Amino acid sequence: MDTKTLCDGILDGQRRALSKAITLVESARADHRVQAAALLEALKAAQASPREALRIGLSGTPGVGKSTFIESFGMALVREGLKVAVLAVDPSSARSGGSILGDKTRMELLSREAGAFIRPSPSQTELGGVARRTREAVALCEAAGFDVVLIETVGVGQSETVVSEMSDLFVLLLAPAGGDELQGVKRGIMEMADLILVNKADGDLKAAANRTRADYAAALRLLRKRPQDPDGFPKALAISALQEDGLAQAWAEMGTLADWRRAQGHWARTRANQNRHWFMEELRLALLAQLTQAGPVRDAVARLGDSVASGTTTPALAVQSALALLHPAVHRAQDGPTPQHDGPKNDDFTTGIG
Amino acid sequence: MDTKTLCDGILDGQRRALSKAITLVESARADHRVQAAALLEALKAAQASPREALRIGLSGTPGVGKSTFIESFGMALVREGLKVAVLAVDPSSARSGGSILGDKTRMELLSREAGAFIRPSPSQTELGGVARRTREAVALCEAAGFDVVLIETVGVGQSETVVSEMSDLFVLLLAPAGGDELQGVKRGIMEMADLILVNKADGDLKAAANRTRADYAAALRLLRKRPQDPDGFPKALAISALQEDGLAQAWAEMGTLADWRRAQGHWARTRANQNRHWFMEELRLALLAQLTQAGPVRDAVARLGDSVASGTTTPALAVQSALALLHPAVHRAQDGPTPQHDGPKNDDFTTGIG
Structure with missing residues (x-):
């Protein structure tokens, strides 16, 4: 196409x-x-x-019932007439394999809905690449008119940070804990959360879920207040994805938070900062990608590497040579008194590829 | 100058x-x-x-007596008429502060020797930058006629890997352990070691040091044999830096290993691979540095970032624009049928900055 x-x-x-x-x-x-x-x-x-969806980042370790939550929560939104997209950031999916096939089967009802769209994580182990692709997929889903985009991540390495940096809200899904242990949730992850949902508040685990919710509510009150939070946020709720309990309240809390942030200007400011962040991240990736992608640059760099390995030249000088090859205009500008580029003019940068 | x-x-x-x-x-x-x-x-x-020193990487957690070892071992080499340089890779030194002032005072005798040269770690927290500087300092010391360059690191993060990638030999200094515990030395660090020296084999700790040596010798035998090792290597010895016990044997073992590797071609091959590795690492750093160093590139990238933040353009297109600015020649080459550069000619790459 x-x-x-x-x-x-x-x-x-x-x-x-x-x-x-x-x-x-x-x-x-x-x-x-x-x-x-x-x-x-x-x-x-x-x-x-431009169409804007509510971008909800969702994290939780395996076993907390994330698939069940997405299925129940997604179906509840669809029943309200909302269009829901589900994307995943899973840097490990290329290795584990299972989740690529599993993403749709584990959300059986939601995947059959006309108003829902489920896309498995791109099969690549490199988190930077997965992040860029997911972020752009979010933008595509927004343009396609989805009202809510759920961005799911398994709690692996830096993936929560990556997801929170492309979300309007970040939801942490947790399981009931025994006693007063806080499940070893890292402080950094806690500080990202706008909403903590303690799942499995049903049957035998209901009491434990309520206790765990209270523990997290207390822990959240100890964190430094963030400017983007109205009173009472971040918040902890007990829910049951299985029995569809507390989902309406969770959705209402998300709406309250989103409305407040829009009204206070935090929403637009956060999105602007996120866009700038992703531009810089992508630029770094793109610069480094030149060294490994087939083409004249990679070939010339490989030849320089051979010269360095054989002792014909030093790494330091080879780097200067490679930079001069990659950036002839910039390097000439540094040498001479008047900076000049023979590339596209400055005025072109924001309007076209040049 | x-x-x-x-x-x-x-x-x-x-x-x-x-x-x-x-x-x-x-x-x-x-x-x-x-x-x-x-x-x-x-x-x-x-x-x-070109003059070549024996580059010895040395790691060990604080408290194992590394300074005492360098002092005693360095003095022993100086007494044999060898010139000894000591460099440090300590990515944390900018924060801790102490080690910058401390490097010379903690090696009081060695620092007064005409045949010895001690240089503290560059005061910078970023490991990539510290690594490049130290590697180039090693090359300078070799050119200045030093016979042995000791590259010391504190066991922090990836610093052992960095040091082993610029060394001919990697020595791990350990303290006597109680019972059969192996001091939580990571398997990856063990696998880098050519020689394990269990220090403090003196006084009350002598028996414990010998037991610990035997434990490590057994652990080393369980590792997969590496092609660059003659029979019996990697090896574990018990030494006393304080009483200058076992230092001559340690030096003899290093010589045996170095001679064997030279004769078998491993020495030259390892150095060639290390040079290629450092060239690529430095090139990556240099590419990314353009984005943060003052100049026309950083300014243009900042303007693109503003456009992205304000929603005037998308991150993806801004990246394409930035790449076109950075690499006008390469980008024109991709568009047309015949790749052409207006930068330096290929023949120039190995001979000059162009």
């Missing part, structure tokens, strides 16, 4: 176009990156006021 | 020139990087057959 067809299809809410576009943004190929950038820009240009 | 004066002074073994040159390679300023690269290249060009 060409960029125009994809763009029109997505704006029309067509699932096939959305799926194809997500596959495009998941590709690391240089020409695909160029097309992906053009598509995202075209989608933005085509919308007078 | 200009590059020629520094070069001549170092080759003449002058400490002042060596110190100045190390300060130069420790600088991150772009013009200093250019001069550092020129100096390292000039030193190489001036030597018909």
Whole structure:
């Protein structure tokens, strides 16, 4: 599909176009990156006021009932007439394998709904790459008219941080704990949470879930108050995804928080900072990718590496040579008195690829 | 000092020139990087057959007596007529502060020797930067005619890996352990070691040191044999740095290992691989440094970041624009049918900055 067809299809809410576009943004190929950038820009240009979904980051260790929660919570939203997309950030999925096949089967009801869209994590182990692709998939889902985008992560390494940096709200799903242990949740993760949901508040575990909720509520009160929180937030609730208990309240709390942040200007400021953050992250990845992607740069760098290995040149000088190869304009500018570029003019940077 | 004066002074073994040159390679300023690269290249060009020191990486957690070991071992080498340089890789030194002032005072005798040179760790928290500077300082010490370069690290984070990747031999210094506990030494660190020295084999701790040595010897035998090891290596010895016991044997074992590796070709192969590794690492650092160093690139990238934050453009397109700014030649080459660069010609890469 060409960029125009994809763009029109997505704006029309067509699932096939959305799926194809997500596959495009998941590709690391240089020409695909160029097309992906053009598509995202075209989608933005085509919308007078851009569609915005509520982006909800969701984390929780395996066994807390995350799939059940997404299924129940997603179905509740669909019944309210909302369109729900589910994306996953799982840097380990290439290795574990299971979750790629499992994502749809473990949300059987939701995956059959016309108003729901479930996309497994891109199969790549490198967190930086997964993050970029997921972030762009979120933007595609927003353009396709989804009202809520759930971004799920397994609690592995830095993935919570990555997800919180592309979300409007961050929800931490926890299981009832025995006694007063706080399940070894790292302080840094606690500090990201806007809402802690203690799941499995049903049957034998109901009392334990309520106790655990109270423990976390107390722990949250000890954290430093953040400017983006109205009184009473961050908050801990006990829910049962299995019995669909407390989901309506959880949704209401999310709405309260989102409305307050919009009214106070935090929403727009956070999104602006997130966009700037992702631009810098992607630029770093793109710069480093040149060294490993097939092409004249990689070949020249490999030849320099051979010279260094054989002792013909020093690493320091080879680096200078490689930089001069990569950035002839910039290096000439440093040498001479008047900085000049023979690349695109400054005025072009924000309007086109040049 | 200009590059020629520094070069001549170092080759003449002058400490002042060596110190100045190390300060130069420790600088991150772009013009200093250019001069550092020129100096390292000039030193190489001036030597018909380059001087090579035995580079010994040394790690050990605080309290194992590392300073005492370096003092005793260094003095023993100096008494044999060898010139000894001591460098440190301590990514935490900027924070702890103490070790910068402490490096010389804790090796009081060695620091007074004409045949010894002690240089504290560069005061920077970023391991990548510290690593490059130390590696280049090693090259300077070799050119200045030192026979042995001891590269010391505190066991923090990845610093052992960094040091082992710039050493010919890696020595792990350990303290006597109670019973059969192996002091929680990580398997990865064990696998790097060519020689384990259990220190403090004196007085009350002598028996414990010998038991610990036997435990480590047994543990080393369980590791997979590496191609770069002759029979019997890696090896564990008990020593007393305080009583100068076992230091001669440790030095003899290092010599045996180094001679075998030279004869078998492992020495040259390891150095070639290390040089290639450092070239790639430095190139990655240099590419990313452009984004934060003052200059036209950083300013243009900041403007793109503003456009992204304000929603004028998407991160993906801004990345394409930034790459086009950074690499006009490469980007034009990708568009057209015949790849062409207007930067330096391929033939220039190994001979000059271009």
